[in-house]
Amino acid sequence: AQKITQTQPGMFVQEKEAVTLDCTYDTSDQSYGLFWYKQPSSGEMIFLIYQGSYDEQNATEGRYSLNFQKARKSANLVISASQLGDSAMYFCAMREGIMTTDSWGKLQFGAGTQVVVTP
Amino acid sequence: EAGVTQFPSHSVIEKGQTVTLRCDPISGHDNLYWYRRVMGKEIKFLLHFVKESKQDESGMPNNRFLAERTGGTYSTLKVQPAELEDSGVYFCASSHIGLRKISYNEQFFGPGTRLTVL
Numbered sequence: 001a002q003k004i005t006q007t008q009p010g011m012f013v014q015e016k017e018a019v020t021l022d023c024t025y026d027t028s029d030q031s032y033g034l035f036w037y038k039q040p041s042s043g044e045m046i047f048l049i050y051q052g053s054y055d056e057q058n059a060t061e062g063r064y065s066l067n068f069q070k071a072r073k074s075a076n077l078v079i080s081a082s083q084l085g086d087s088a089m090y091f092c093a094m095r096e097g098i099m100t101t102d103s104w105g106k107l108q109f110g111a112g113t114q115v116v117v118t119p
Numbered sequence: 120e121a122g123v124t125q126f127p128s129h130s131v132i133e134k135g136q137t138v139t140l141r142c143d144p145i146s147g148h149d150n151l152y153w154y155r156r157v158m159g160k161e162i163k164f165l166l167h168f169v170k171e172s173k174q175d176e177s178g179m180p181n182n183r184f185l186a187e188r189t190g191g192t193y194s195t196l197k198v199q200p201a202e203l204e205d206s207g208v209y210f211c212a213s214s215h216i217g218l219r220k221i222s223y224n225e226q227f228f229g230p231g232t233r234l235t236v237l
Contacts, residue, residue, distance in 0.1 A: 004161075035225070045210065045228035091162065106152065106164040106175060107212075107226060 003027065004092050006110035013082050013117055020067070021077040021113045023092030029053075033095045034075040035107065036066070040088040048090075051075055079115075087117045121145065123229035125211050131235045137199040140232045144193070144213030150174075151194050152214075152226060153186060157207040165209075168194060169216070201236045208233050 005024045013019040025034065036048040051059045051066045059066040067076040079086055093107040124143045132138050144151045153165040165184070166176040170191035179186070183202070188194040198205055212226040 037228070042230075043208070043233075044230045045212075047225045047227070050225065093162075106167055106178070107154075107162075108164065109154075109162040111161050 003096075003108045004094055004110035006092055006113050008113045009111070010114040010116070013086075013115060015084060015117055015119050016081055018078060018080045019082055019086075019115065021079070021090050021092075021115070023075045023077065023110060025073050025075060025092075025094050027073075027094065027096050029096045031097060034066070034068070035093040035095070036064070036075075036077045037091045037093060038086075038088045039091065039112070040085075045091075049077065082117045084117050084119065087115060089114050123211055123213050123227050125209075125229040125232050127232060128230065129233045129235075131237065132201055133237050134203055135200045137197065138201055138234060140196045140198075140209050140211075140234070142194045142196070142211030142213075142229060144211070145227055147215070148213035148227070149191065149216045150214040150226075151188060152212040153194070153196055154210040154212065155207050156210070157204070162210065165196070198234075201234075203236050206234055206236045 003026050007022050032053045034051045038046045038048050049059050049061045049064045049066050051068045058068050063080045065078045067078055089112045091112045092110040095105055095107050123145055126141045130138050149170050151168040154162050156162045164178040166179055166186050167174045168188045171188050185197045208231040210231045211229045214226045
């Protein structure tokens with residue numbers, strides 16, 4: 001079953017506007033983490049922001065914020081004041097479970113949302 | 120500090136041939152992960168090393184794929200023999216071993232190897 005769902009395959013946003021990228025997840029674990037990564041056309045995966053399941057406040061990192069609604073199992077990424085350099089593929093990912101050893105488990109990714117920022 | 124590096128950046132081979140991908144994690148990172156993205160689909164987990172040991176190889180698609188991490192430093196992923204459906208981008212990621220509490224312990228990704236099987 002799909003663990004991470006990103007329903008928006010692509011979207012256009014005008015420069016300086018805000019954009020919200022949707023992400024819903026499915027897990028029965030109480031402890032999990034949610035991540036957003038950006039993949040520009042150059043191909044590298046760039047970590048943007050993290051939200052832990054026990055975090056009471058929504059995560060923010062500069063122009064990125066995460067709208068975490070635990071009961072709805074959603075973790076939407078908000079990019080404020082879009083810039084041309086924000087054009088990229090954006091992936092939502094989840095890591096499930098409590099760490100029981102000194103190691104960290106796999107990430108499960110959504111299909112991604114392609115964002116194109118226009119002047 | 121150097122990031123995660125992968126070699127080669129691109130590889131084009133014919134069906135039935137063998138290809139070996141290499142990943143050099145960030146120095147000091149004991150966790151090393153392999154993922155791949157087949158055209159138009161999600162990025163899928165392949166396997167996870169902690170140092171030289173395979174912690175989780177549940178994502179390996181079949182026995183044509185062999186991953187190694189001798190000495191706990193760099194890792195190789197060999198595909199033998201390659202099939203058409205193996206085409207995609209193979210990512211490697213690394214992270215620290217974290218403390219015994221929930222913290223995000225981000226995975227740092229390499230640029231990927233684009234594999235094309237003809």
